[in-house]
Amino acid sequence: MAYQIPRNVKGEGRILFIFSTKAMIYTAVGLGVGGFLWYILKMMGLGIVGIVFMILFALIGFAIGTFKVPNSVAFDITRKTGGENIDDVILRWLKFKTKNKNKIYVYTEGGTKDDR
Numbered sequence: 797m798a799y800q801i802p803r804n805v806k807g808e809g810r811i812l813f814i815f816s817t818k819a820m821i822y823t824a825v826g827l828g829v830g831g832f833l834w835y836i837l838k839m840m841g842l843g844i845v846g847i848v849f850m851i852l853f854a855l856i857g858f859a860i861g862t863f864k865v866p867n868s869v870a871f872d873i874t875r876k877t878g879g880e881n882i883d884d885v886i887l888r889w890l891k892f893k894t895k896n897k898n899k900i901y902v903y904t905e906g907g908t909k910d911d912r
Contacts, residue, residue: 819861822883826857860886 815823830850837846860882867878877885 815858816862818883819858822857822861823854824857826853826855826860829853829857 827850830846830853833849833853834843834846837843837849863882865877865880865882865885866874868874
């Protein structure tokens, strides 16, 4: 009889040890935005500043794709979104802001306002 042995497969989706697929995509997008700024600044004679912007945007992309919102009660945003991926929070915010219908959600201690 064969038994399945559980094993940790968390790190197997990683590319180049620190990059998950999602983090690699966000880093590439950040590099693309930084590369565009580098090209514009290079034409103005500020190539070094453009390279700094390129590295900065790549790091921001990596952070968005990798890190989670800290779970803290100090701020309202971290209390409500603590433990979620930063990119999920940003995408949800963008969806909420781009909808034509403005919806307002009211949180009360007993649930939402409609639950009363």
